Amino acid sequence: MSSSRSVAALDPGRSIVDQLRERVAAIENRPAGLPVPTLPGLADLVPLHAGSTYAVDSSSLALAMAAGASQAGEWVGFAGCADFGVEAAAELGIELSRTVLVPDPGEHWLEVTAALVDVLRVVVLRPPASVDERTAGLLDSRLRTRSSVLVVHGDWPRATARLSIEESTWVGPASGTGQLEERRARVVVRRGARPPQRAELTWPGVHRVDREVREIRRSVDGRAG
């Protein structure tokens, strides 16, 4: 384990003593709730916590959820994602040498995910069919004693937060000219009964478009128009 990796795993914005205390608590078998590194663009929208399940509805969001932990030196895994885009993952900063793929777990998807959750920090699961409450409960109870995060691409009965892309536009192509350059998407985060939270993100790289920037852009667009 290199020291550069260790330093990267700590969040410089918070007290080092607090972070070490959290880790000691995790070592003493209370891993749930430990923060898991998240991409800066997503960090204030959905800060990931160990032992939680997050549901997403697009592959881009699933990759973005795993990218932060992978950049911080953790292992990540993808189960059931047969159409995994390796180059896109690498562009987002996912370290391919610390990535485990199970493209087609078939009927064993539950056992495979449970085994991956044991050893990896972030596991992205694309369940093959609709998942009932009981099956989800089995995996969730396992997850609570582990220090990892489950990201489900699809529907999940009890997710801590659900992320979905509400509206998406591409900058670049017109009628036969240009090329895909930048994607702007409005992402909605729903947590239980709380009012949904919305944020504008841009790809590639998953950056948060702040409100001020948006207003400036609007005024610039208005002047131009």
Place this chain on the structure above:
Amino acid sequence: MRVMVVWCPDWSVVAALDEAEQSPRSPAAVLSANVVEVCNGPARSEGVRRGQRRRDAQARCPELVLLPPNPDRDARAFEPVLAIVEDLRPGVAALRPGLLAVRAPGSWYGTETAAAATVCQALVEGGVWDVRIGIADDLFTAEQAARTADVQSWVLVEPGGSAPFLRALPVHVLQGDGSQGRELVSLLQRLGLGTLGDLADLPGDAVEHRLGTYGAAVRRRARGEDRALFAARTPPPELHAEVSFEPPLDSVEAITFSVRTTAERFVTQLAHHQLVATGVRVEAESDGAVCSSRAWLHPRHFGARDLVDRVHWQLQSADVGGSLRARKHSGAVRAPIDRVRFVPEVVEPAAAHGEALWGSASDDLVERGVARVQGMVGFDAVRRPVLQGGRSPAARQALVPWGERAVDLRPVDRPWPGRVPGPAPVRVFATPPAVEVVDDAGRDVGVTDRGVVTGEPRRFRLGDGVLPWQPVTAWAGPWPTDEAWWSGGAGPSARFQVVGADGRAWLLLRAPDGWSLEAGYD
């Protein structure tokens, strides 16, 4: 210091026959590379010798039992023998499987003869039939004394009598030292030196020059000058933990409640040795006999709470027995339990399992977890993604089976003209589904040989026609390619980036035989 050496001849054969559950009296040999490595007495009396080829050995003795070599098995089988001697006299050193040394028990048993008789008797009672014991001033002499002894017998070399005893021995006793011993024996015999005494009489520096360090060591031993000592092993710690109930308990709840402290003690005791258990056998005794025993494996390592859970599951499932009627009374066990024991079956160093304070779980742990997944879904179902060079998104990546090295990858750092610019697609389809793309008039959109699009793409849908048409809001392209034309490629094709009305973008390929959906920017 007097040394006692206990020798169990042909130990590999004894251990292998025991494992194969065959009679120890049947002629048998352990072969390695089709050559007899070790054979036992019955085989030797039929003419089988060490170093013989398998064919020759079988010709001499057709009923010869052939056994595979396995050093681990030999060492494992020797462990009970060490334990028996250790009970009588601590400080046992295992020299190699089949040979152990211990400081000769002194006046406790009266004489050395009485001590040898006691050890011999204990071993024979323990099921080791062929035991030979030698007692002498030093290790080498004691070993040679044991080798000259008869079955279940012993040879004592008087204090100070090592040199005369060794002088009389023929040089071929050195064959027990492995290949260098055999080489030296052959050389000495060719030099006309028949006994160790002949070697001992030679001048020391000449022996060292001609025969090397090993020869010089043998000469020193033969003169009785070498006081080789041995390192006694530390007996392995007892790691199991047990709890007895008085009076016996007959309810699962009460038992699980009572084993809690024992489980904690078991885990702390292991932790004290910096170990963790990944496999534990839980045994429950009823009326002095084991009534329920099961090995449990843990994906990581057992904590106290995990152990209590296992006891609960084991006793409950033993009781339920699958029948519905019994399920009603699942709180009670079949017979009152008076003892529960935790036996560690697989222990591993705690360092390999610890949740690291800096950084995440160690790579070893991941390897082990992945191996479990491979056990479930098959070796090549777990993949490692790698990048490679190419034009289409599918060609630019490869999924290598976990644990294999990627071979024949195309280099990434070449220009690859014709590849589609822009961000890489998030979804790459291994088998691209067919799509239909039409223009305003509903005609199929094509690309001419000169790379001109025949119409503006307006709508597209998947080829099976289940999903409705989706309008195209923006498109870019074409990026023409003509891949592998020299070896029957698909022919001139062109790629398009198409944005649908829902804001999702797709990468479409127009090949001579139609459109297909290669990748998605979901």
